[in-house]
Amino acid sequence: MDRFETAGGSFVLERTPGRPSALRGWSAADELVVATLEAEHDLGGLAAAGAVVVVANPGSGAVPLALATRGLNVGLLSDSFVDVAATFANAEANGIDTSRLSVIDPEDLSASTPAALVVVLVPKRLALLDAQLRTLRPALTADTVVLGAGMTRHIHTSTIESFAACVGPTVTSRATRKARLILPSVDPSLVVEPPPPPVTFRWNGLTLVNDANGFSPRRVDAGTELLLSNLVDLEPYRGADGVLLLADVGCGNGIIGAAILARTPNVAATLVDESFAAVRSAQATVDASLGEVPIEPRIVVGDALRSFADGEVPAPGSLDVVVSNPPFHHDHAVTDEMAWAVFTSAHKALRRGGLLLIVGNRHLGYHAKLKRLFGNATVVASNSKFVVVSATRR
Ligand SMILES: C[S@@+](CC[C@H](N)C(=O)[O-])C[C@H]1O[C@@H](n2cnc3c(N)ncnc32)[C@H](O)[C@@H]1O
Structure with missing residues (x-):
């Protein structure tokens, strides 16, 4: 069984809990996000403050579960039933309180509930990333920490441009084990249109x-x-x-x-x-x-x-x-x-x-x-x- 190691402990993380998969349940991008959050952010303080935390494209749950084990309530923004189901099943299998996890209704993302921390794991489709960033935008303030991440081969100029257009000025980190962070700062003056209609x-x-x-x-x-x-x-x-x-x-x-x-x-x-x-x-x-x-x-x-x-x-x-x-x-x-x-x-x-x-x-x-x-x-x-x-x- 594969264990996802974090500074706060480790848990078993399966790609598809309950049935065999040749795929691992997390990537080096998940590891980089969790290591960065643990080293550079006051997760305990965020948990104590009841902060709004969102993880987009959680995969099998590595990042949300690591945050939930630190006492944070995490909203999942995902278009994938398989990923959401895997995240909840992995939480249950590890005895992590599933009431800390919720699936976000995009309608609930508004200026009245500003997010303190938003993690965006870069999805395959640029159009999905762009729509998600536009959906998240109303909940972003100048104080929101937005952390993007992905494998280097999945991060293109267009990926960075999408963060820049929807969040604000964006830089990337150096690659660590072929993964990279995307670090935008929220520009409150940006006018961002909602996601495109069907x-x-x-x-x-x-x-x-x-x-x-x-x-x-x-x-x-x-x-x-x-x-x-x-x-x-x-x-x-x-x-x-x-x-x-x-x-x-x-x-x-x-x-x-x-x-x-x-x-x-x-x-x-x-x-x-x-x-x-x-x-x-x-x-x-x-x-x-x-x-x-x-x-x-x-x-x-x-x-x-x-x-x-x-x-x-x-x-x-x-x-x-x-x-x-x-x-x-x-x-x-x-x-x-x-x-x-x-x-x-x-x-x-x-x-x-x-x-x-x-x-x-x-x-x-x-x-x-x-x-x-x-x-x-x-x-x-x-x-x-x-x-x-x-x-x-x-
Ligand atoms: C190749 S597309 C075909 C879409 C459509 N039937 C068509 O012909 O245009 C495959 C579809 O399978 C969906 N899909 C992927 N994994 C799935 C799963 N485990 N269960 C159900 N649908 C899945 C994808 O979201 C996608 O819409």
């Missing part, structure tokens, strides 16, 4: 509503397009009652689920994504594209078909069809763990004879993975970059 465009009769920070916000992904233009006939998969029970896993803006609902009658659909913003977008896409539908789709935040924020996941052996353009990274980590989670949870949730239909980059080798898991896999369509594969639950 981007909407029409595609094949659908109105796609995209969070500006989401996956492929201004165009349809070429893999998704290949899957939708080669959609297999779903009629043979209907249950005896004539209803097709379908899940779109990693639904993003809802394009796959909405396209199927638009062209297929009597579908009870579940659209799930681990991104809170994606789920808002998918709901808006379904509302704008389909209006009233006979069976209201369930659109939820969740981790594949393994755990849903709103409660029960589909029962084992219950679904007729699962469709997905699965994720191949989680924030900075390029990994097939997320796609594998989609495949294994689909395998469990599908009934015998049920169908999994996915698209992926050729080089990801999904065909071989599905064959290993399902005992069969069929290439439905392919081009030079993507391959659409189906597998049947036996």
Whole structure:
């Protein structure tokens, strides 16, 4: 078990508590932030004063848990259900009081509750960083300590520019074990606009509503397009009652689920994504594209078909069809763990004879993975970059 060492003690930190992961639960950037805060800031004083502390993009919880063990209450600003769940699970596993952690509602960030300390771990998408800094801005004062951090390879000129435009003059630290601090000072005179509104465009009769920070916000992904233009006939998969029970896993803006609902009658659909913003977008896409539908789709935040924020996941052996353009990274980590989670949870949730239909980059080798898991896999369509594969639950 990996232990995250801090000056105040150590705790076990897993990337995905409760199930194996090849990924470590923290980075050198987390270590650098915690070491800096412990050496240069009066954490005990902040805790005694009941200071407002925010950690953006907490990953599996290294920074928030280190602060919580020092008696601070920490607000988490995150677009990732998987990260928030990992942070709480790691806290529980280490006996750290979870009531010290809360998920921040961006609406609550205002000048009336100024933050004393804001830590921003740099996310993969610059648009997400920029939107988060704009969201945080109302809670920043000249006294707020803002500390950004990331691995050197993830910090670009545009990253620094975003801090400078949304917070104030920004410098960076020297690299320590390939991680770097971003040190902006809050300029109270800066005028900072709120995050951009969703981007909407029409595609094949659908109105796609995209969070500006989401996956492929201004165009349809070429893999998704290949899957939708080669959609297999779903009629043979209907249950005896004539209803097709379908899940779109990693639904993003809802394009796959909405396209199927638009062209297929009597579908009870579940659209799930681990991104809170994606789920808002998918709901808006379904509302704008389909209006009233006979069976209201369930659109939820969740981790594949393994755990849903709103409660029960589909029962084992219950679904007729699962469709997905699965994720191949989680924030900075390029990994097939997320796609594998989609495949294994689909395998469990599908009934015998049920169908999994996915698209992926050729080089990801999904065909071989599905064959290993399902005992069969069929290439439905392919081009030079993507391959659409189906597998049947036996
Ligand atoms: C390749 S995108 C596909 C988005 C959309 N279906 C499309 O075709 O445009 C993969 C999506 O999976 C989501 N995702 C990543 N990890 C996930 C997980 N563990 N559970 C559910 N969704 C996840 C991402 O947020 C992203 O929206």
